[in-house]
Amino acid sequence: MLHFFSDIFQYQFILNAFLAALLVSIAAGIVGSYIVARRLVFLSGGITHASFGGIGIAYYLGFNPILGAAIFAVITAFGIESLSSKYNVREDSAIGIMWSVGMAIGIFFVFLTPGYAPNLMSFLFGSILTVTKQDVFLLLGLDLAMIIFFILFYYPILYLAFDANYARTQRVPEKVFSYILMAFVTVTIVLSIRLVGIILLISLLTVPPTIANLFTKKFKYLIYSSILIGFVGTITGLMVSHGLNVPSGTTIILALIFMFLIARLIRLIMDKVISIKQLSKN
C-alpha cells in the first residue's frame, strides 16, 4: 500500500487520482457542509443517481459520459423544482421519482449499447484509473470558483441557510443564491463521480460534515474540518484501492466510516472527561 506514494511520481494516473482526491475533498467539504446544514442530502442523492441516465445515453450515442451526467444532473435539479412547485408533487416524492427514472434510463441505454461497457463499473463505484488530466483541471476550476464565492458571500450563504425568512427581510436575493449554490452542488456531484462513483457519492458529501459536527458547531469550522477529513479519507481510500485493486469508491467510503466510528469514540471519551471534571468541581 505504501508504494502508492512512490507510484505517484511514476504513474501519471496515480498522480491524477491523488490530485483529484485533494480537489474533490475541497469541493465535497464545502458542498457537503452546505447540504447537511440545509438538509438537502436527499435532494443531492436524487441528483447523483439520476445523473446515471446521462451516462447511459452518452454510452449509447458515444459521447463523454461525464457530459451526459452533467446534463442529466441539471435536468434533475430543475425537474424536481418544477415538479414540486408547478405540478404540486411533494418534494420528497419528486426526488424519489427523478432518482429512479434517471437510473432506469441509464440502465436501459447501457443494455441497448452493443458490446461490453468497459467503464460502467467505474461510474457506479469509482475508479482511480479513469481520472484524466482534464478532470483535474475541471475540479481545480470548480474549487477556485467555489472558494471565491464562499469567501465573498459567506454571511448571506450562512444566514440564508439558517433562516431564509429573516434573510429575505435583510434584502438578500434568495433566489439568485439558491440557484448558484444548487449549480455548485450539481457540478461537484458530477465531477466527483469518477473518483467515488454514483452509488457511493452521497457518503463522501455527508460523512465528513457529520464527523466534523461532533466537534464544532460553527459553519466555517465545519467546512474547514470537512475538507481535511475528506482528504484523509479519500487518500486512505485511494491507497487501499491501489493496493488491493478494489474500486476506489468503496475503499474511500469505508475509510470515512471508519473515521466516523473513531471520532464518535473520541467524542464519547471527551464527554465523559468533561462530565467527570464537572462532577469533581461540585
Added chain:
Amino acid sequence: MGKIFEFTSVSAGYDDEIVLKDVNFTVWDNDFVGVIGPNGGGKTTLLKLILGEIKPKRGTIKYFKHEPNEVLFGYLPQVIGIDKKFPISVMEVVLSGLLGRKGIMGRYTGHDKRLALNLLQRMEIQHLKDKAIGELSGGQMQRVFLCRALISHPRLLILDEPNTFVDNKFEKELYELLQELNKEMAIIMVSHDLGTITTHVKTIACVNRQLHYHPSNLITTDQLAAYDCPIQIIAHGPVPHTVLHKH
C-alpha cells in the same frame, strides 16, 4: 416625532385572492401598536407589506427615512421553521441582524461584535455567545432573536407573536424590556393574546381583511364586534365587559 411609514388605501393578497382591503395605517416614532385579529385575517400579510416582502396590489406605502442609509425595521419573526441542529453560534445569529445594512459582501468588525455583546449583556445571556443556537432554551433563543432585531438600531421594532414557546418568566421580562425600548423606538407587536396585549401597548390595530385602528389600549367586546374582529379573548376570570384596564 415623525412618521415612520404610511399606508394609503393599500390592498394586497396572493394570486387572485385579496387578503387585505383598503388599509390606511400610519405609524409614528415611539408608537406601540398591538396588532390583533383572527388567524387568516391578514396579520402576516400586513407585516410582509411593512417589511417590503410583498408589494401592494393597489394603494401606496410611503417610508419616511431621516437619511438614506437608516435602518427602519428590526424584525422578530415567529419561532417556527428554525432548524435547531443548524451549525451557527449565538454571536453569528445576532450579527445577522446587520446583514441588510452591510450588504451581501459585508464583513463584520470588532465594533459590530461589541455591539452584539452589549445587547447580549443587556439580555443577560452574554455567557452563551459561543453556544450553538440549538443548545438554548426557548426563552434564551427568543432573547437572541430579539438581539438580532435590535442590533441595527431600528426606528421600529416588529414582533410577531413574541410570547409563543416561552416561559412566563421570560414573557414578563420581555414586556418590561419592551416598555423600556419603546422610549427609543416604535413597536408593532402581533399577538393573539388580547389580555396581555392591552396592558402593554398604547394603541390597537384590529386586522380582519380590513384594518381598524383603535387609538387606545382599552377596547370593549362591543367595539371588537363593530370592527368585525372576532378574536379569542384570553383574560383572567369571566370575560369582562371592558377588556382589562391597566392593572
